[in-house]
Amino acid sequence: MSWENLVDTLLNVVVFAFIAVLIWLYLRDEEGT
Amino acid sequence: MFRNPLLLTALALTALVAAWGVLDTEGLATFAQAQVAQQFTSRAWFVMLLASLIVVTVIWLAISPYGKVRLGKDDARPEFSTVSWLTMLFAAGMGVGLLFYGAAEPLTHYELIQRFVEPGVAAGHALAVTNFNWAIHAWSIYALTALVIAYFAYRKGRPGLISTPIRYTFRRGGWVKVVAWIADLLAIYAIAIGLAGSLAIGIFQVQGGLQNLFGLEGTGAALQYGVFAVLCAAFLLPLTVDLSKGMARLSSVAMVVAVALMVYILLVGPTHFLMNGIVDAMGQYLSSLAKQSFSTYPFLGKEFEQWFHDWTLNYMVWWIAWAPFVGVFVARISKGRTIREFVLGVVFVPSLFSLFWFGVFGGIGFFGVLNTELPILEVATKTPEDTTFRVLDALPLSALTSAAAIAAAFLFLVTSVVSAAFVLSMFSTGGDENPSVKIKLIWGVILAALGLAMMLTGDVATVRAIIALGAMAFVFILPLLVIALLKTLKKEERP
Numbered sequence: 001m002s003w004e005n006l007v008d009t010l011l012n013v014v015v016f017a018f019i020a021v022l023i024w025l026y027l028r029d030e031e032g033t
Numbered sequence: 034m035f036r037n038p039l040l041l042t043a044l045a046l047t048a049l050v051a052a053w054g055v056l057d058t059e060g061l062a063t064f065a066q067a068q069v070a071q072q073f074t075s076r077a078w079f080v081m082l083l084a085s086l087i088v089v090t091v092i093w094l095a096i097s098p099y100g101k102v103r104l105g106k107d108d109a110r111p112e113f114s115t116v117s118w119l120t121m122l123f124a125a126g127m128g129v130g131l132l133f134y135g136a137a138e139p140l141t142h143y144e145l146i147q148r149f150v151e152p153g154v155a156a157g158h159a160l161a162v163t164n165f166n167w168a169i170h171a172w173s174i175y176a177l178t179a180l181v182i183a184y185f186a187y188r189k190g191r192p193g194l195i196s197t198p199i200r201y202t203f204r205r206g207g208w209v210k211v212v213a214w215i216a217d218l219l220a221i222y223a224i225a226i227g228l229a230g231s232l233a234i235g236i237f238q239v240q241g242g243l244q245n246l247f248g249l250e251g252t253g254a255a256l257q258y259g260v261f262a263v264l265c266a267a268f269l270l271p272l273t274v275d276l277s278k279g280m281a282r283l284s285s286v287a288m289v290v291a292v293a294l295m296v297y298i299l300l301v302g303p304t305h306f307l308m309n310g311i312v313d314a315m316g317q318y319l320s321s322l323a324k325q326s327f328s329t330y331p332f333l334g335k336e337f338e339q340w341f342h343d344w345t346l347n348y349m350v351w352w353i354a355w356a357p358f359v360g361v362f363v364a365r366i367s368k369g370r371t372i373r374e375f376v377l378g379v380v381f382v383p384s385l386f387s388l389f390w391f392g393v394f395g396g397i398g399f400f401g402v403l404n405t406e407l408p409i410l411e412v413a414t415k416t417p418e419d420t421t422f423r424v425l426d427a428l429p430l431s432a433l434t435s436a437a438a439i440a441a442a443f444l445f446l447v448t449s450v451v452s453a454a455f456v457l458s459m460f461s462t463g464g465d466e467n468p469s470v471k472i473k474l475i476w477g478v479i480l481a482a483l484g485l486a487m488m489l490t491g492d493v494a495t496v497r498a499i500i501a502l503g504a505m506a507f508v509f510i511l512p513l514l515v516i517a518l519l520k521t522l523k524k525e526e527r528p
Contacts, residue, residue, distance in 0.1 A: 011075035018509060026516050030204050 039214060040461040040472070043221040047479050050226070054486020054499075062490045065499040072505050073342040077329050080508060084349040085326040088173040090515060091376055094180070099522050100373030104183040104364075111369040119382050121366050129235040129445045131167075131387075132291065132438060135394030137420035138344075139163045140402065140413035145340055156399045160310065161317035163391045165325050166348040168318065168384035174352040174511075176379040178360035180372065181514045184521075187368045192464030195220040195357050195510065198517035212513070219507045220357040221460050225476075226503025227354035228453040229483030230496045235446040236260050236488050241418030242439040246432065261488060264443070265481045268450040272473045280451050287444035290437050294425075295393050301428050302397050310399065311392030318388065347497050353511055354504030361456050397424050417493060450480055 054061045073080075094100060103109055111118065142159035143152075150158070186193040191201055196213035203209045239260050243249060249256060271280060299307055330341045367375050398420070401409040407427060413420045425434045454476040458468035461476075487496045 007071065008075045011072065015076060015079045018512075022512055022516055025203065025513070026520060028205075030202065030520070 037462065039217055039221075039463075043218055043225075043457075043461050044475065044479065046218070046222060047225045047483060050503075051229075051479060051482035051486050055482065055489065058486065058489040061486065061499065062495045065502045066495065069498045069501045069505075070342075073346055073501070076505075076508075077342065077346055080346055080349050081327065081329055083508065083512060084170050084174060084352075087177050087511075087515070088170055088326065090519075091173040091177050091180075091380060094522075095373045095376035099525070100371060100376070102184075102372050102522065102525055103188065103369065104180070104367055104372065104375060105187040105369040109187070109369040111367075113366060115378075118366060118370075119378060122363065122378060122383055128449060129231055129238060129442050131390055132421060132442050132445070133234055133238045133418065134163075135390060135421055136398040136409075136424045137413045137417035138166070139391060139395030140398045140410055140420065141417065142340075142344070143399070143402070144410060144414050145336070152403060156310075156403065157313055157317055160314040160391060160395050160399070161321060162325075162345070163395060164314055164318040164388050165322070166345055167387040167391065169322070169380060170326070170349065171352045171387075172380045172384050174349070174356050175359045175363060176376060177515060177518075178356035178511065179363035179367065179379065180375060181518045182357075182360050183364035183367055183375070184518060186364060189521075193361060193364065194460060194464045195514070197464075198514050198521070202517035202521050216510045216513070217460055219510055221457055223354040223504040223507040224358045224453060224457055224460075225480060225483060227351065227500050228358065228449060229480055229487050230500035230503075232264070232446060232450060232480065232484035233487035233490075233496045234493055235442055236264065236484070237418040237493060238421070238442045239264075239439055239446075241416065242422050242435055242442065245419055245422040245426070246435045246439065257488060261481075261485060264446055264450075267443075267447045268454075269474065269477050269481070271447075271451050272454055272477045273470055280448050283444050284448040287441045287448065290441040290444075294434060294437055294441070295390060297434060298397050298424075298428065299393050302393075303400050306400055307393055307396040310396035311389060314392055314395075315388055343494065343497070347501055350501045350504045350508065351497070353508055354500055356511065357460070357507075358453060358456050361459070362452065394421070394424065397427075401427055450477065453480060 050061070113121065139156075139159045139162075142162045143155050146158050146162075147155035149155075181198050182193050182195075185191045185197045185201055189201060191197045194217055196217045199209060199213040199216055236257060240253070240256050243256060243260070244253075328341075328345075330337045363379055367379070370378070398409055398413070401407045401424065405427070407423070409420065409423055409427075412423045421438055422431075422435050425431050425438065428434065454473045455468065457476040457480075458472045459465060462468050462472060487499060490496060490499070
């Protein structure tokens with residue numbers, strides 16, 4: 001795997017993780033709201 | 034002031050970028066271009082998906098029962114009449130970018146597209162792409178940001194900050210404070226870099242206009258510094274006194290001049306050709322809207338991919354960079370409206386105006402390219418800052434119209450820097466609506482320094498790359514705000 005490919009993969013993994021966090025945030029219960 | 038870590042960090046960060054740009058312009062330019070190339074290649078799909086989902090969300094909010102929710106208490110009513118509200122929205126949407134790209138952008142797209150299809154077909158496509166970049170997507174991004182600010186400020190009574198929805202909605206976890214703080218910092222950073230970029234583009238435009246008007250060829254750098262110095266004097270002075278009313282009046286003058294230019298071209302130029310172009314481009318825009326909203330051009334080769342990165346993708350990031358700035362203004366004037374009214378006004382009215390604007394300026398450019406021997410296409414691709422003036426040259430009274438365009442560009446710049454210095458001061462002082470003159474002046478100087486750094490790069494493409502880099506991190510804050518809004522709206526009693 002070339003260096004560029006590794007950076008590209010990492011940048012995209014961050015986005016995947018971010019999307020997962022967004023879904024989790026939307027679904028979780030917020031106490032007191 | 035020295036006890037405010039957000040203000041100090043924001044000032045240090047922006048000052049650092051300004052210093053880097055002034056001392057090592059080429060270094061900053063190379064870094065920004067390389068970073069943006071990498072980020073755009075890897076994340077194009079995400080930015081495009083985000084922008085289009087924002088459009089869907091905004092329209093859904095308007096037609097859903099939440100459309101009846103008021104941006105204020107239930108008994109609140111709008112402060113401004115609908116006509117003056119729409120006029121103010123017009124003004125918010127106007128800016129130096131429209132003057133700069135009005136004729137240049139459709140022609141630049143045309144230059145690429147005409148290599149693959151007939152010139153007449155290429156012109157239609159080029160206009161439709163320009164409309165796509167400037168209409169519903171841009172205004173949905175602004176509208177959603179403004180909606181979030183207005184909802185939490187006027188309905189929930191919290192400070193009009195970018196971090197407010199995060200603090201209000203997400204109540205569990207130590208991360209909330211940290212993320213909220215970072216959100217404010219990134220918003221400030223994106224506004225400062227975005228505004229400074231527009232400042233540089235505006236300076237190129239005024240310089241191009243003056244060169245064209247007075248035949249000042251070969252005075253490039255000296256003239257640029259001259260324009261920059263006059264501009265700094267013009268915006269630093271109003272920051273020391275409260276001239277908010279005067280600034281609003283200047284901004285209206287600029288808007289009237291710009292609209293008058295558009296009407297002048299429409300009436301004095303080939304009116305039926307321009308009107309046909311506007312209607313035709315509207316059809317093309319609407320019929321290709323869904324497809325284009327998700328187009329990322331992965332199968333058309335490097336050239337198209339680069340073109341997509343340089344234009345559509347760059348714009349989406351640019352609108353996101355400007356969103357907190359425009360959002361604060363739009364939120365303020367929309368207090369008391371329902372979400373449905375708000376979306377109809379904020380998304381569709383300025384979008385319609387953009388379709389007209391590019392139809393007229395782009396249309397007159399195409400008329401020149403398709404029906405005359407004027408070298409407008411060459412000008413648009415090599416020196417885009419001259420395009421508007423070359424187009425005006427082809428019509429009567431060009432000295433007067435060029436002078437009006439230069440004056441409008443200059444006034445847009447002054448008023449946007451003054452407003453940006455205010456918004457930056459407000460954001461960096463926890464939402465203080467009357468920030469001190471000292472803080473406004475410091476922001477004014479930093480904006481000037483950042484503008485100078487961008488101006489020194491000497492080329493619009495590099496300026497756009499630096500803006501994109503400045504806003505890239507804020508791209509991740511916007512969806513958080515949307516989630517916060519949707520979650521809090523769910524708790525609203527069904528109106």
